[in-house]
Amino acid sequence: MPLNAPLTEDFVRTLAPDEASFKAASEISQSSRLQNLGTSSDGTWMLGEFTGMGPAPYKLSADFHIPNQPVLQSTSPSRYHPDKYTLGMLLKYAHNPDSFGVKSPSIELLARREKVLAAEERKKGVFAKKGGKKDEEKKQLLRLEALEAANHMLVDLAAKGNWFSENRAEQFEKLCKQLNEASLPSLAAQFKRVALVGKEKGLKDPEKNLLGASALANCEAVLKKTIHFLGTDTSKPSEEDYLLEQFLDMHWSISDLKARGYGKTDLSLFELAYERLDDEGRATRMEVSNLLDLNTGELHQSVAYRPFKGLTPIPEQVSYTTPIHVPDAVLYPGSLNRRVRWEKNSETTGVSSSEALEATYGHAIPEFEPVIDEFRSQLEKPFAPTEAVLLLRCAKLGKVNDKVVVEDSNGGRLELRDRRKDYSHLFNFKRAAAMLRSESPALLVRLAVSGKQIIAYPLAMITPKHHLKIGV
Missing domain, CATH: 2.40.50 (OB fold (Dihydrolipoamide Acetyltransferase, E2P))
Known part of the structure; x- marks a missing residue:
């Protein structure tokens, strides 16, 4: 019986604790010491054994009752989890599923699954009981007190300044804690960003004051927006619904969203x-x-x-x-x-990966400017996301002076940059571009604003036959 989830080498790689474990698993998948392989009749278990150094073979199991999140177990003494033996068993199935027969899990494995499922059900029951009128009244009171404290802090900072003293840092920390306890995460995050500017090393006082003033202006804007949401009838559909989670920590259930x-x-x-x-x-x-x-x-x-x-x-x-x-x-x-x-x-x-790649490439946007204009329109909306992910068709890829750029068929250009200091997406982009340059690849990018310029972080490169992820 086949598994209830597709199993590929790439998926197994994501489960490995490190690259060395994955390489060892690749060797084990080809070993004759990997034996007694099978899957359960309902397709939710994979079982096997590996003859190791001990007197008894290692027992291997993979519970796929959640298809994309298998629970992997092994009796080997390895300190890694999952270990190379279980990963080797998964790779064996990915490469040669016909080598697996039908095998039933032990009573112990079934009992372990039941225990996990029972715990999940108990957790759901606890969450379902939370809430009620008194809890909501208490939350409302906490919010009003926290908003008053935030407003007082802004007035005090505007009147007295001295934003970055040690005494102010303590006040920021206390206020952020109060705002988070009142389920006002966005406002807490804005005040914390002011505090982070104060702690930033290497900034001169004029730079700190400029950045701090901008951060405090955002605090005031978010405070006003939060008060607006608290006075709004949130039971009716609104274009701003997606901001309610951000400002008031209102976590919509799927049923609530459907009702809206x-x-x-x-x-x-x-x-x-x-x-x-x-x-x-x-x-x-x-x-x-x-x-x-x-x-x-x-x-x-x-x-x-x-x-x-x-x-x-x-x-x-x-x-x-x-x-x-x-x-x-x-x-x-x-x-x-x-x-x-x-x-x-x-x-x-869903559909096959080859079919998906062809459809994906067909959806790539051939001209940059119209969709960048749409991104600019989004930036003009208060509190809308300041980044956006787009799939663009590239006519040219390369360097202009010291900048890495992509160009569309009309000559429209975007500069590509690295987002992180500890990982180079641009390095991976250059390697991918060398492979696919002649195929006019589509490039998935995350647009962002740097100063007055819109720039892009590369995420993936796609053709009708290739899909190269550039990084995390």
């Missing part, structure tokens, strides 16, 4: 790039799967927000190695790159 008219059915999605972005102001990691709607050509984002102090309890955003079909989903309001959500594990394998 944001439901979508039969989405055919293809992940073009996966990103991890850190927001120091919110102390949060944002993990983004950039997904192309193969029917419309729109680029959506499936997002996981994971606070630095609580990464482990919150699941990672899944990276989809094959095209997927989502029968029932919701799209947040917005213009470019609307957020997409659906019930966990409701997605299934």
Whole structure:
């Protein structure tokens, strides 16, 4: 019986703790010591054994009851998880599924799965019981007190200045804590950014004052916007619905979003790039799967927000190695790159990767200027996202003086840059460009503003036959 999830070498690579483990797993996948291989009749288990150095073979198992998040177990003494033996078993299946027979999991493995499922159900029950009128009244009181404290801080800073003294740093920290406890994350993040400017080393006082003034202006703007949302009837659909989570920490359920008219059915999605972005102001990691709607050509984002102090309890955003079909989903309001959500594990394998690549290349935008104008229009809206991901068709790729640029068929240009100091997307872009230059590739980029210039960070390069991800 085949597995209930597609299994590829690229997917197994994402599970490996490091490259050395993946290479060792590749060798093990070809070893005759990997034996007694099988999958369960319902396609949710993969089982096997490896004859190691001990008296008994290592027992290997992979639980695929969540298709894209297998639970891997091994009795080997390896300190790595997952170990090279289990990864080797997965690679064996990816390369030669016919070598696997039918095999049933042990009672112990089934009991372990039941224990995990029971814990998840209990967690859902606890979350369902939270809330109520008294809780909402208490939250409202906390918000009013926090907003008053924020307004007082702004007035005091405008009157007395002295933004970056040690005493001010303590006040900022106390206020940010109060705002977060009142479920006002965006306002807390803005004040924290003021504090971060104060701590920035290497900045002279005039530069600190300039950056601090800009950050404080943002604090005032976000404060006004937050008060606006608190006085708005949030039960009715609004173009600003997508900002409610940002400003008031109102986490919409999928059913709520459907009731507001944001439901979508039969989405055919293809992940073009996966990103991890850190927001120091919110102390949060944002993990983004950039997904192309193969029917419309729109680029959506499936997002996981994971606070630095609580990464482990919150699941990672899944990276989809094959095209997927989502029968029932919701799209947040917005213009470019609307957020997409659906019930966990409701997605299934979609069209073939070759078909998806051809469709993707066909959706690439041939001229830069019209879509950059659309991005400029988005920037003019208060509190709209200041970045956007686009798929552009490139006529030329190369360097102009010391700048790396791409050009469309009309001569429109975009400068490409590295986003991070510890990882070079441009280096990977140059390698990909050398491979695909003659094929007029499509380039997935993240647009951003640098000074008065719109620049782009390269994310992936696509042709009808190739898909090269440039980095995370």
